[in-house]
Amino acid sequence: MKVYCKHFILKISVMMTFMTSFVDGQISDTMTSKGRYESYLNFRSLIRNAYVRPHWYADGSRFWFAEGTPENTVIYEVDPKHNVKRVFFNKDRLMKVLRPLLEKEPAAKGIPFSDFTFFEDKNAVEFFVENKKFRLSLKDYQILQIEGKEEAPLPFLGVLSPDKHTFVVTKDNNIELVDRITQKATPLTQDGADDYPWNVTDGCWSKDGKKLLVKRPDGRKVHHIPVVDYSTPEEKVKYSVYAKTGGVIETPELYVLDVASGKTITMDVGSNAQQYVFPIGWRQDDSEVLFMRVDRLGKKLELLAANPDTGVSRVILTEDSKTFVAGLDFIIDVWKRQFRLLKDNNRFIWLSERDGWRHLYLYDMNGKLIRRLTSGDFPVTGVIRVDEAKGWVYFTANAEKNLYSTNIYRVDLKGKDFKKITSAEGIHTYSQFSPSGQYFLDTYSSMKQPQSVELRTTDGKLIQLLKTSDISRLQKIGFHPPEGFIAKAADGTTDVYGIMYKPYDFDPTKKYPVIEFIYAGPFMNVVPYGFGPNSAPNAMAQALAQLGYITIIMDTRGTVERSKAFQDTIYGNIGTYEIADRKAILKQLGEKYPFMDMKRVGIYGHSWGGYFAVRAMLMAPDVYRVGIASAQGELTEGAEINEPYMGLPEDNKKGYEWGTNTNHAGNLKGKLLFIHGTSDVNAPLSTTIRMIDALTKAGKTYDLILLPGKDHFIDNDKYVSNAIRRYFEENLKNVK
Known part of the structure; x- marks a missing residue:
């Protein structure tokens, strides 16, 4: 199962390619509305210095980090114990000795490198400039050019060996072993195919570096969708594995592969071929490999261990649910946070929603519950670090009054001394701990607060603010943060959270058309509770507001990071409550905010959001006047997408019939308006073809844009963004 390319997930990172109307940070005060729109599509490019990448000294006493743009890099050293932050290199002295050894004057105004290593007990450093290696004495700034070759960066999908000399990577459906210095590749498998590939994942290496735990999904009996290349008069067709709802899914296989000999041992994953398997890795002593398996409906999750020499497996722990214990979010990446093996090799931490909220439990390797570590009416979202020596577990959770405020907490391994160790309002999700376990860097933001990085002790004491993102370029285009709102769902009792974007020149006495940006897929939240949009559609929501709209985004019932009951609302009934909630919320917003013109309401959605944009137009035709659906999904499509929430079609015929838009x-x-790429293997083009066929038979008019050769991720395409802008202008904004 190629999870990374077969679900309707929105890309979380905003990867825009639009041209902007600013040069070198200078943005015209007389910018046109279209120019401001395009600038907002590039929201992330208007923010600088958002992260700190700490390089900790081995003893954890200090660290250094590079800051600034590539044109003006500064390197700082930080001493947490004495709360000191200082410039590490004397730039003038460095450049005076380095310049004569370079072929040309560096274009950068600051330090001409952003990485270095210590030499001779930190009395000297080594770095690369112009692909040349230099050694600099920190005492007297004497410099030498020395022999050395810069290591090639590790490929995105490569997994480094324990000795860091080699890495393994999946290439052309096979596994290769690559020397990190010479880049020489040695094939470890040779019979991989598009529908029967070999894959490596994090944790695949045994601790001694001699073996690999690898996965091979067999999709040869799974439905294959045709992808037609129309670029030449003679069409070409390729086929992609795509498990349809109710059809055959890939059969997962696990092997232990001996790196030296190429010999493989089959791991026993069970007799049920219709399941999902997730390789975790090895026990500390290499005595067993660990993996999880989930039945195809997501109702039963098991943790297993297997003997790497014989393949014989044993079940350690079973978790089940009447609805689903593992949905699409689990299949995509949450499984990586489900289990944490402790270094003592005999205990592990497990996440469970068995009491209605996701919490931490401590088990031994025989599956015996030692104790529960956290409890309360809030969800734990993941373990960050376990400090066994000091007995602490650090994790993220939504345990504050603001239900979507993610903070970092700790609790001891006895389940006591629960404490929040971050304090600023907003989302705290990116943290880096010192090797000593005494300090950590807390990266956070909120809707109003740009991303900042604080240095703290691991008991929560603030040492200093290291940096806050530079948003000066954003402020020059009249930036205003979104406004949050809370309204009641259609049941009249459940709180639903959302945000509202307004034009930069908002006038409360005017009436503005309203556009909702919808996703509503039950496996993720889409409201950006941090600073700025977290996806391409959300960036477009903020951008379109600048053209004279009120745009809104909301997370309604069925989505994650709430109680299990909140998620289970949609179980077996996708398409029943999502639009009903929106009708109720729009009514409340319209009554509260007279500047919202509720006679001119539009909706846009991509992927799963495309399905719901169409559904909104069909189930609430008196509310939504204009709709745009790009790369829409359907309940008939991906098995792993729909089945955990709907069951099998033969077992839920009524639910599937009601939820099918056609x-x-x-x-x-x-x-x-429908927009679809002809080479989409995530949401096949057939979903749109069937929908327009149904509309044609019903005598309904529609508009259609096909994008030849484009895949699923068209929501950051300039042609698409312009088409969306024009369609709303012509059919919503300029129509009374």
Whole structure:
């Protein structure tokens, strides 16, 4: 199962390619509305210095980090114990001795490198400039050019060996062993195919570096969707594995591969071929490999261990649910946070929603519960670090009054002394701990607060603010943060959270058309509770507001990071509550905010959001006047996408019939535009073809844009963004 390319997930990172109307940070005060729109599409490019990458000294007493742009880099050293931050290099002295050894004057105004290593007990450093290696004495700034070759960066999908001399990577469906210095590649497998590939994941190496735990999903009997290349008069067709709802899914296989000999041992993953398997890694003594398996409906999750020499496996722990214990979020990446093996090799931490909220439990390797570590009406979202020597578990959770405020907490291994160790309002998700376990860097932001980095002790004491993102370029285009709102769902009792973007020149006495940006997939939240948009559609929501709209985004019932009951609302009934909640919320917002023109409401969604944008137009035709659905999904599509929440079609015929949009085509009243790439293997083009066929048979008009050769991720395409802008202008904004 190629999870990374077969789900309707939005890309979390905003990867825009649009041209902006600023040069070198200078943005015109007389910027046109279109220019401001395009600048907001590039929101992340307007923010600088957002992160700190600490390089800790071995004893954890100090660290250094590079700051600034590539054109003006500064390197700082930080001493947490004495609360001192100082410039590490004397730039003038460094450049005076370095310049004569370079072929040309460095273009950078600051330090011409951002990485270095210590030499001779920190009395000297070594670094590369112009692919030349230099050694600099920190005492007298004497410099030497020395022999050395810069190591090639590790490929994105490469997994480094324990000795860091080699790495393994999946290439052309096979596994290769690559020397990190010479880049020489040695194939470890040779029979991989598109529908039967070899894969490596984090944790695949045995601790002695001699063996690999690898996965091979067999998709040869799974449905293959045709992808047609129309670029030449003679069409070409390729086929991609795509498990349809109710159809055959890939059969997972696990092996232990001996790196030297190439010999493989098959791990026993069970007799049920229709399941999902997740390789975790090795026990500390290499005595067993660990993996998880989930039945295809996500109702039963098991932790297993297998003997790497024989493949014989044993079940350690079983977790089950009447609805689902593992949804699409688990299949994509949450499984990586489900289990944490302790260094003592005999205990592990496990996440469970068995009492209605996701919490931490401590077990031994025989599956015996030692104790529960956390409890309360809030969800734990993941373990960050376990300090066994001092007995602490550090983790993220949403345990504050603001339900989506993610903070960092700690609790001891006895389940006591629960404490929040971050304090600023917002989302705290990116933390780096010192090797000593005494300090950590807390990276956080909120809707109003740009990303900042604080240095703290691990008991929560603030040492200093290291940096705050530079948003001066953003402020020059009239930036205003979004406003949060809380409204009631259609049941009249459940709180639903969302945000509202307003134009930069907002006038409360005017009436503005409203556009909702929808996703509503149950496996993720889309409201950006941190600073700035967290996806391409959200960036577009903020950008379109600058053209004279009120744009809104909300997380309604069925989504994650709330109680299990909140998530289970949609179980077996996708398409029933999501739009009903939105109708109720829009009514409340319209009554509260007279500047929202509720006679001009539009909706846009991509992927799963495309399905719900169409559904909104069909199930609430008197609310939504204009809709745009790009790369829409359907309940008939990906098995791993729909089945955990809907069951099998033969077991939930009524639910599938009600949730399938083609069955409601006759309800359409407003203007509806479909956008789809012809080479989409995540949400096949057939979903849109079937929908427009149903509308045609119902006598309903629609608009269609096909993007030849484009895949699923078209939501950051300039042509698409311009089409969306024009369609709303012509059919919503300029229509009374």
